[in-house]
Amino acid sequence: MQTLRRTPLYERHAALGARLVPFAGWEMPVQYTSIVGEHRAVRTSAGVFDVSHMGELSIAGDGAHDYLQARLTNDLDKAGDGDAQYTLLTNEQGGIVDDLIAYRRGTDDYLLVVNASNVEPDHASLSETEDVSSEWALLAVQGPEALPRLGIEVTPFTFHEGDVLGVRCLIAGTGYTGERGCELGCAPEDAVRLWDAIVDAGIVPCGLGARDTLRLEVSYPLHGNDISPDRTPIEAGLGWACALDKKFTGVDVLREQKERGTAEKLVAFVMDDKGIPRQGMAIEEGGTVTSGSLSPVLDQGIGLAYVSSELAAPETKVTVDLRGRPRAAHIVKKPIYKREE
Amino acid sequence: MAADESYPEDLRYHREHDWARVDGDTATVGITWYAQDALGELVHFEPPEEGASVAADESYGEVESVKAVSDLISPLSGEVVEVNPLVLEEPEKVNDDPYGEGWLIKIRLSEPGEADGLLDVAAYKALLEEQ
Secondary structure, rough: OOEEEOOHHHHHHHHHOOEEEEEEEEEEEEEEEOOOHHHHHHHHHOOEEEEEEEEEEEEOOOOHHHHHOOOOOOOHHOOOOOOEEEEEEEOOOEEEEEEEEEEEEEOEEEEEEEEEHHHHHHHOOOOEEEEOHHHEEEEEEEOOOOHHHHOOOOOOOOEEEEEOOOEEEEEEEOOOOOEEEEEEEEEEHHHHHHHHHHOOOOOOOOOOHHHHHHHHHHHOEEEEEEEEEOOOOOOOHOOOOOOOOOOOOOHHHHHHHHHHHEEEEEEEEEEOOOOOOOOOOOEEOOOEEEEEEEEEEOOEEEEEEEEEEHHHHOOEEEEEEEEEEEEEEEEEOOOOOOOOO | EEEEEEEOOOOOEEEOOOEEEEEEEEEEEEEOOHHHHHHHOOEEEEOOOOOOOOOOOOOEEEEOOOEEEEEEEEEOOOEEEEOHHHHOOOHHHHHHHHOOOOOOOEEEEEOOHHHHHOOOOHHHHHHHHHH
């Protein structure tokens, strides 16, 4: 039997009465009180997520830049020192091994934050990097009140070192909810002190359940659901994160797909009828749901699906097979939900 | 607000965590506190049609939380005479009040004797102890 790993905050989650579930080999909180309530807290005030299960790979020294530039899809030179960049790791077929954030500490010095379930394949593809996951605890603090309550400022997609509520952190203007906020990296031994201070500041503990509905509302893909080694960034609508004018693993396939188009595309959709779409359900006109849920903000079923490219235009009407019941939905432009600036 | 755990004495229970309140030849049916707690906050109720036949031990609809879908198992056989309109609009009423406002359907019983085969509260609590 596989033993589930626990983050430094496990005792805090248990004490708060969280419902703990296995996720990517970790025992993680899916909710503390209510997924819908935690979701709304992030949209209207602020929430804190323990994302210490995520992996960190580090690479520094001569050639680090050229090594990553040849293996990650985005152009590292569009990021300056102190910038964070969304990028992809692809295989020879152009399939997505992982999506990740590259933190550029210097021309030849990077930290990569990767999905928990993909640390091993990422490390295999990026064998020159060092797996430093055990040196980091990671908390995401998200929502319109997140930064004011922490008393910090950070520009989106930048990072810097600083003190947050008395704890030394890497403060990054990143997240997975579509809200303003930050992700805070700290030493594992400081994680409990940081968590307690954040909760004491009135920020609501949120589980992975709300993290999933929040990211789905803003149409961020989840690796393992919406993107995978069998799907390319062009099919997934992530061409914006691929610098096709440079050489990287699988780029030839992506150039050809960009030129000729793909049979299917990843789209967002909203249900017109009642009912909640779920992963694996068929789109009757041609397609498959890869993520589905109720949108707590819209109070409607929403999802992401691969559909035949001729169905991919916004406002196209489609039918989702909800366990034998045909239910109407329509394609929408991503994101499904956009916060007011 | 979610209700506190309770299992009323006057109900009959099905091992799939459904309850029935039998009154003559009709029964009111819902899911138990245990079932709603396991699912979490309900966000959708997929009801049967009024007038549809339901059979004991078989699915008559579904309830969904954000994360999970659960079949609703009818404790008794008969015809659906009413679907709770409040739960259709506000599924979370099942969490708030699983045995009161959160009832799901009313059935006109075709086999009233089936009720004798359901669990009483002591037997249902014993079942929960095992799980």
